[in-house]
Amino acid sequence: MNQEETIAQLQGVFDEVFLDPVVLTPELTAEEVEEWDSLIQISLVIAVESRFGIKFRVGEVEATQNVGEFADLIRKHLDG
């Protein structure tokens, strides 16, 4: 799965986690989305892990800067 496909799938997860619609792009950061705070981040990470069937290491997600990097981290785990 390339980054684009991963983000497309990630879009589905965002749609179920956020109250208001968020349109994902690789450059999008949490600061740009009002709802995307550290609290909803917890629920987002749990949902992503479950929908993609992966498990992040402690601190990994926090280190990503934008949606593109988050998608790359997901791809890294999917590749094993």
Added chain:
Amino acid sequence: MGAQESGLASNADLKSALAEGRADFWEQLGRRTAAAEAFEDVWFLSRLRQRARRSGPPAPEATPLRVALLGGTSLFPFQELLEHFLAAEGIATELFVGEYDDYTAQILEPESELHAFRPEVLVLIPAPQRCRYAGGPADPRERVEEQAHALVRDLLGLCRTASERSGADVVLANFLPPAGIDLGPYRSKTLASDWSYTKLVNLELGLQAPGTVHLCDLEFLAARLGTPEAEDARAWFESKQPCSPRLLVDFAREAARVAASTRRTPKKVLVLDLDNTLWGDVIGDAGLEGIELGDTSPRGEAFKAFQRYVATLTRRGVVLAVASKNEHEIAMEPFEKHPEMVLRAEDIACFKANWEPKSENIRVIADELGLGLDSFVFVDDNRAEIEIVNQFVPEVATLHLGDDPSRFVRLLQDSGHFERLSITEADAARTGQYRAEAERRALASQTTDMDSYLSSLEMEARIRDFDETDLPRITQLINKSNQFNLTTRRRSQAEVAALAASADHTAFTLRLADRFSDHGLISVLVGERRDAELVLDTWLMSCRVLKRGVEVEALNELVARAARLGCRTLTGHYLPTKRNAMVRGLYPSLGFELVEEAPERTTWRLDVAGYEPRKTHIQCKSETA
């Protein structure tokens, strides 16, 4: 996802139900919420609920409740799950959420935000790191206990203060047991291990909690799920979560349930079906010997275990009732006679076995017990009966048991309907009180109901002289009937045949059929002519047809025969046995006069000429030659 297979709406279904503003949205949402186990599912459902509240179909009315949430862990996303599960219980929340680990100050400072909020319910999740023994693994037991008791005292003291200041009920989470294998066999030989210490603290918290403090038993929930699935170290390090996302769902659901139960009347009555619920097979078809019950078969054992569990419910104050499609007498038979029955007639406060719809019977039971339908739970193996009750008495909670009796106990336990915040001695005495109440009320409405009931049965009786083909059945009844049997004279078939042929005797049988079933040959009478007197030698009847007027039709026939034989009086004897007390008062109730009274025999007399045939609800045909 198994959502579609189980008849639940998928995420996409729910989204379109919301987009189209469909009225069944809330019901579908509720059913999905009840079944949801994964965190992301509950989260999605909660988000959908919030979107629907803004623009969707009108939400069902909910009671508002002021809930404060405090803790020594992160309270998010627990907060949202709690709110969602409370909404699913029909409770809208006004929520106050404390900051991380500020609960001690919030509770102890009289001017705190918590007290300004005036909570009705306080949910408290204590800091998990407090539940660690500070000493070494070889410390004497007393020292460990001392520290555990101090922790319990402090925590319950806080809870007590909170509830005294605000009047709130406190829902206190206990501590998560550790999953690590760690100490190995020594783990359970010392109280100082994390495992033993957590169990000790949790146990004492529960045992010492005052009446306003209700435990949300995280230890139990973790054990049920499996401790490795319950723990999540990363979630603690990253965001101070109390447990894994999966357990967080169970935790929030349980906390919501406990909080809700402080504000609602508990379920009080369990209405039971009989056939294939309390025993296997249909009593009306299989008979007393044919039903599956007891330790001779695996199914029989499972039904008996279910009865045993139901019996324990009465000790926590649950009142039992029966709603069964059966003839009353037949349905009662196992309760009175089956050796493997755990439940007995006296355990059932209200017994309705008839052919009316169960929804109607449940209404009648509620009237007779004087209890609201919203305190009723109805269980049945038959989905159609469940649907009827859901449709016509929606206030009643229902549980479909299905066709595997080994699952019945867990299904009923996990329904949570008979959860209790506390159980008192008074609860255990409840069945007896309600039973007496039900009997009084039933008696009061009996006269009118009984008449319409009897006439609705459309009963037909046939009277015949003793007949060759009937001899085996007559002989069987003569030698078997104990209860409705005035003289209890046993005879061989040859002796019965001789009676039939005797010129000095008049002997006949009654058959009864009604709208629902043909009861067959159910009564036997033999009279002996002695000059101007007809003396009743035998009068017996099957108990299956008690109180239907059969005995009156029998008397009408007897008097007619006496008149034809030129007898002026009809004489009856009652010979008491251990089992025929039921008919001790039969003669006087039919207008006979007492002639002689002795312990071993009473004698009664009826004037033939003065007798007016009595009316019953039975169409009676005499086929006498």
